[in-house]
Amino acid sequence: MSARDTIFASIRRSLGVSGREAPRRKGVADRLREHPAGVVPARGQLVRRERAELFRKMVEAASGTVEEIPRPADVPGAVAAFLRAHNLPMAVRRGEDPRLEAMPWTRERTLETSKGPSSGSDLAAVSHAFGAVAESGTLMLVSGKDNPTTLNFLPDTHIVVVDAADIAGDYETLWGKLRERFGTGTMPRTVNWITGPSRSADIEQTLILGAHGPRRLHVMVVGETE
Amino acid sequence: MTLAITSPAFKENARAAIADPQLQGVLRGGLGFIDRRQAAIDRLPEFDALRDAARDIKNHTLAHLDLYLEAYEERVRAAGGHVHYAVTPEEARAAILDICRKAGAKSVTKGKTMIAEEIGLNDFLEANGITPIETDLGEYIIQIRHEAPSHIIAPAIHLNKAQVEADFRRVHKHLPENRNLAEPATLLAEARGILRERFLAADVGITGANFLVAETGTSIIVTNEGNGDLTQTLPRVHIVLATIEKLVPTLDDVSQLLRVLARSATGQDMSVYTTFSTGPRRADDPDGPAEYHVVILDNGRSAMLGGEFRDMLRCIRCGACMNHCPIFGAIGGHAYGWVYPGPMGAVLTPALIGVDLAGHLPNASTFCGRCEEVCPVRIPLPRMMRDWREREFERHLSPRTVRTGLAFWAFFAKRPRLYGLATAVAMWVLSLAGAWRGRFRWLPLASAWTRERDFPAPQGATFQSQWKRRRR
Numbered sequence: 247m248s249a250r251d252t253i254f255a256s257i258r259r260s261l262g263v264s265g266r267e268a269p270r271r272k273g274v275a276d277r278l279r280e281h282p283a284g285v286v287p288a289r290g291q292l293v294r295r296e297r298a299e300l301f302r303k304m305v306e307a308a309s310g311t312v313e314e315i316p317r318p319a320d321v322p323g324a325v326a327a328f329l330r331a332h333n334l335p336m337a338v339r340r341g342e343d344p345r346l347e348a349m350p351w352t353r354e355r356t357l358e359t360s361k362g363p364s365s366g367s368d369l370a371a372v373s374h375a376f377g378a379v380a381e382s383g384t385l386m387l388v389s390g391k392d393n394p395t396t397l398n399f400l401p402d403t404h405i406v407v408v409d410a411a412d413i414a415g416d417y418e419t420l421w422g423k424l425r426e427r428f429g430t431g432t433m434p435r436t437v438n439w440i441t442g443p444s445r446s447a448d449i450e451q452t453l454i455l456g457a458h459g460p461r462r463l464h465v466m467v468v469g470e471t472e
Numbered sequence: 473m474t475l476a477i478t479s480p481a482f483k484e485n486a487r488a489a490i491a492d493p494q495l496q497g498v499l500r501g502g503l504g505f506i507d508r509r510q511a512a513i514d515r516l517p518e519f520d521a522l523r524d525a526a527r528d529i530k531n532h533t534l535a536h537l538d539l540y541l542e543a544y545e546e547r548v549r550a551a552g553g554h555v556h557y558a559v560t561p562e563e564a565r566a567a568i569l570d571i572c573r574k575a576g577a578k579s580v581t582k583g584k585t586m587i588a589e590e591i592g593l594n595d596f597l598e599a600n601g602i603t604p605i606e607t608d609l610g611e612y613i614i615q616i617r618h619e620a621p622s623h624i625i626a627p628a629i630h631l632n633k634a635q636v637e638a639d640f641r642r643v644h645k646h647l648p649e650n651r652n653l654a655e656p657a658t659l660l661a662e663a664r665g666i667l668r669e670r671f672l673a674a675d676v677g678i679t680g681a682n683f684l685v686a687e688t689g690t691s692i693i694v695t696n697e698g699n700g701d702l703t704q705t706l707p708r709v710h711i712v713l714a715t716i717e718k719l720v721p722t723l724d725d726v727s728q729l730l731r732v733l734a735r736s737a738t739g740q741d742m743s744v745y746t747t748f749s750t751g752p753r754r755a756d757d758p759d760g761p762a763e764y765h766v767v768i769l770d771n772g773r774s775a776m777l778g779g780e781f782r783d784m785l786r787c788i789r790c791g792a793c794m795n796h797c798p799i800f801g802a803i804g805g806h807a808y809g810w811v812y813p814g815p816m817g818a819v820l821t822p823a824l825i826g827v828d829l830a831g832h833l834p835n836a837s838t839f840c841g842r843c844e845e846v847c848p849v850r851i852p853l854p855r856m857m858r859d860w861r862e863r864e865f866e867r868h869l870s871p872r873t874v875r876t877g878l879a880f881w882a883f884f885a886k887r888p889r890l891y892g893l894a895t896a897v898a899m900w901v902l903s904l905a906g907a908w909r910g911r912f913r914w915l916p917l918a919s920a921w922t923r924e925r926d927f928p929a930p931q932g933a934t935f936q937s938q939w940k941r942r943r944r
Contacts, residue, residue, distance in 0.1 A: 249557040253716065253770045257538045260778030265538050274539040274721070277532075278687050281722035284525045287518045287731070304741065341758070363759040366672055382742040391756040395705050399698045417727040424723075431547060433688045435753055435760050436705070439746035444698040447738075448610035448626065449656040450633050451504050457609060458664060458671075459698025459745065 278431075283418045290381035290415030297380045298471035301413050304383025308442025309455060310463040314410075318468050321349050321407055325372060326357045328464055334403060339364055340372040342392040346407065363394035364401060371397040375408040377420045378465075382441055385465065386420050389436040398438050404460040406440070410469040477825060479809030482832035489803040495630055499804055505795040508739025509846070519735065526732050527850045529725045530786035534777060540686040540719050541768075547689025551751025553764040561591035564769045568593065568678070568711055571765050572602055575709045577675035581667075583693060583700025584608040585680025586624055586789060587713050587769060589811045590824070593678075604678075605670045607699035609663055616643045622805030624812065625737050625791040630804050633659065667699070677703035677761065681714035682788070683729065684766075687722040690750045691766060694733065694743045701747045710749070710761040715769045717785040729788060732848035736790040776823055780859050784819050786849040793843035793853060799836050808833055815843035819856045827860055831869050834860035892936055899930045906930070 247255070258265055292300060302312040315324050329336055337358040340346055351359045364371060373393065375385045385406050389395045398404060414420050417439075428434060444459030455461050478485060489495055513519045533540055545555045556571075558564035564587075572580060580597065582588065582604055594604045594615070606615040610628035614621055616639050621627030628636070637653040640662055652658050679700045681691040691712045693700045704710045720726050734740040753760035776785055794800040794814025805813035810830070812820050818833040834857035843853040864870050865878075884891040906912050906929025914922045921927055932938070 249559045249563055252559050253557055253768075253774055254538055254541070256770065256774035257541075257716070257777060260774055260776075261535065261538070262778075263538070265542075270536060271539060274536050274543065277721050278543060281687060281724045283724050284529070284728040285518050285521045285731075287516060287522075289516070308740075308742075308744070366668060384742050384746075389757060389760060390754075391758065394758045395701075396759045399702050399705065417730075418724055421723045421727070431550075431688055433551070433690055433748065433750040435750060435757055437690075437748035438701070439742065439748075440744065441740075441742040441746075442744050444696070444744060446609045446660060446697050448608070448613065448628050449631075449636055449659055450498075451501075451626070451629070452656040454657050454660050456664070457660060457697035457699065458607065458667065458702055 281421075286416050286418055287381060290379065292380065292415060294410075294413075295472055297413055297415055298410060298467060301378055301380040301383055301467070304380065305442065305463075305465055306383075308383050309445070310383070310442045310465060312465045312467060314471060315466050315468045316470075318345065318349055321346075321466060321468060322351045322354045322357065324466060325405055326354045328405065329357070329370060329403075332403070332462070335369055337368075338370045338372050338405070339368040339397060339401065341374070341394050341397060343374040344392065345374050345409075346372065364396040366400045368397075368401045370403040370405065371401040372405045372407065373397050375406050375412070376437075377412040377414055377423060378408045379414055379417055379420060379439075381416050384417075385438075385440045387438045387440065388424070388434040389438075390434055395436050395438065398440065399444075399459045402456070402460055403462040403464070404440075404443070405464045405466060407466045407468055410467050410471045413467070413471075477810050477829055479821060479825070479830045479833060482807060482809055482836065485807035485809055486803045486836070489807045494632065494635075495804055498630055498632060499801060505738065505791070509736060509792065509795070510739075512735040512739040512741060515741075516731075516735070519732070522728060522731050523848050523850060525728045526788075526848055527786060529720060529728060530788075530849055533719055533721060533725075534717065534782060534785055537716060537719065537777065540721060541716065544684055544686040544689055544719060547686070548751065548764075548766055549689075551689050551764075553689065553751040553766060556765060556767045558767055558769045559771075561769070561771055564591050564713065564767055564771075565593060565596045567767050568713065569597070569600055569602075571709065571711055571763075572597070572676050575676050575763070577602055577709070579603040579605060579670065579674050580676040580678055581605050581607050581671055581674040581703045581707065582611070583677070583679035583695065583703040584611050584627070585678070585713055586621075586811060587680055587715055588678065589621065590771065591713075591769065593713075605667070605674065607667050607671065607703055608695070608697060609660060609699075612663055612667065613639065620806065620811065622813065623791060623794060624789055624816075630806065671702045671706050674703075674707045676709045676711060677705075677707040678711045678713060679704050681712050681718050681766075682733070683720050683726050684714055684718045685720060685723060685726055685748075688750055690723075690748045692726060692746065692748050694730070694746050696738075696740075696744045698745050701745050704747070704749055705760060708761055709763040709765070710752070712749070712764075712766045713769065714766060715771065716773050717787075733788055733790055736792040736846065736848040772824055781819065781823050781856055783851050784816075784823065784856060786851055787816055787820070788849060789816075790848055792846040792848065796842040796846050798838060798840060798842075808836075815853045815857070816851075819851075819853055819860065822860050827864050827867065828869055831860070831864045834858075834864070892934070895934045896937065899934050903930045903932075
């Protein structure tokens with residue numbers, strides 16, 4: 247008997263089932279199809295303006311920073327200003343997300359931009375989020391042709407752009423959008439929820455930012471939050 | 473490292489832990505977890521409702537585990553991943569070694585996984601010529617010390633920074649001697665630099681899984697450092713090592729569990745990184761592993777499903793039970809003598825390695841009930857510790873003095889009148905003998921108690937007679 251067969255037989259013996267019972271199979275199939283939402287906290291159930299405010303508050307509580315940018319075209323300028331303000335080298339690496347591609351990066355003459363995954367030597371990266379969750383100040387990024395996962399973890403400074411319209415109250419809303427985009431039961435290779443910059447408290451319970459991932463997380467909320 | 477089981481020597485371990493001034497210094501400082509957890513819960517009125525939901529989701533999944541496993545493996549394969557099953561730790565180690573050999577691996581990076589500790593993976597890989605590198609800061613520290621974790625989410629919590637500094641100076645010999653390592657921040661920076669190179673050089677990355685999602689064939693890890701995420705992003709091969717009870721039905725279900733996990737563990741609303749991995753890199757992905765394997769281990773869990781310890785399989789490994797345990801707070805995690813310490817370890821360890829070896833652990837409890845009170849999935853830990861004590865007794869594993877004492881007590885307890893009379897007499901004698909001081913410095917048959925503290929002399933009537941009188 248294979249290990250798989252042994253384990254399934256043992257599970258079924260313990261549960262006293264054969265695995266062929268129609269009501270059990272239906273119960274499981276229904277749950278997978280309907281994915282009931284459960285308890286969704288009231289905290290994030292707000293109108294758009296308040297949702298954006300809660301999102302900012304929660305990101306800041308997780309030691310990240312948030313900046314509101316009126317138009318996508320203003321992002322490259324804001325990135326340059328952020329790097330300058332923190333005395334960082336004027337260079338960023340980014341993916342080829344169409345929303346980032348459409349921004350006027352060349353207008354910032356002092357800002358050097360490169361594209362593609364990180365090899366570990368980049369100091370700052372810019373990513374575009376799939377969405378964000380106000381409830382906990384969490385960004386949701388998905389991997390794909392234009393969105394390298396390495397940019398989320400290797401650079402010291404991570405700047406994440408998110409559309410104001412994509413700030414949801416709860417995770418469940420974003421799962422709904424993800425199912426719409428990728429199809430039910432299908433996921434991109436990686437979905438990253440990011441809530442603040444990397445940290446560790448493993449030495450004497452002293453919290454320090456920048457353990458293996460970015461020391462600094464800056465979120466740019468683009469568009470009208472009204 | 474393969475852990476030598478020292479659970480049978482729990483009493484000696486505990487005594488040594490209490491006599492260890494360094495460890496006591498760390499423990500006396502307290503685990504900041506308790507206040508932070510409470511603050512996070514106070515901010516979320518739905519927390520208790522979420523705990524009920526989390527418990528129900530786990531119960532539902534366990535009752536349908538065969539079917540959710542089938543659905544899960546189908547989705548993993550559809551996404552291009554491989555599923556390997558292992559009944560025993562030996563089989564799990566062999567499956568992992570086989571994948572590593574096929575990948576031509578010289579070094580593997582590891583995200584934090586308790587299952588790897590459970591199967592003694594590091595020593596095994598090392599013995600087979602593959603270098604395992606722990607990447608969680610706490611795990612890295614204990615790896616270079618050749619120690620076991622002392623807490624499931626804070627593995628190096630038993631150490632102070634001077635000890636870590638000494639270890640780094642001993643192991644990182646290529647760095648200048650006069651460097652400053654006096655602060656946690658400089659220690660972290662050094663580990664970050666060293667581990668960054670290892671991440672980029674590793675051929676295989678091994679992580680655990682906090683959850684497996686049947687709906688999508690996804691494995692989930694939760695970290696604050698980003699180490700597990702780099703572990704599963706950079707190497708060419710990603711291996712997930714998980715056990716059967718990690719399964720949950722859907723993304724919505726896992727969102728319920730994630731809402732209680734970090735709050736119960738560290739008091740964060742959400743951990744920094746929650747990473748959902750599904751299969752290997754897609755044709756047009758610019759990064760990510762080319763191979764994705766899941767090794768699903770049973771190691772006795774499918775048998776637990778059928779008995780009184782099924783509830784233990786709900787555990788999501790947050791560590792709240794140990795953070796709130798007065799025993800854990802007095803002796804730390806190593807005294808428990810294997811992988812899982814604290815109340816959850818006192819229930820799980822006998823199930824995994826046998827009550828003959830781990831019988832002391834369920835006895836190391838005051839039954840104060842705080843573990844059950846704080847458990848995010850409401851596991852009846854004290855009840856199950858009592859079940860283990862009963863089993864231990866039934867199998868005649870408890871020492872002769874305990875059995876004789878219990879038989880003596882049972883003789884009276886089964887005869888209520890005699891019991892009342894005997895206790896009244898004993899009380900009278902004790903109250904006379906102790907009348908002068910009001911306490912005893914020494915009592916026959918109770919030296920284990922009086923060695924550490926005085927025994928108060930009884931005053932007035934027995935509890936039962938007072939109870940009778942007041943009810944009238």
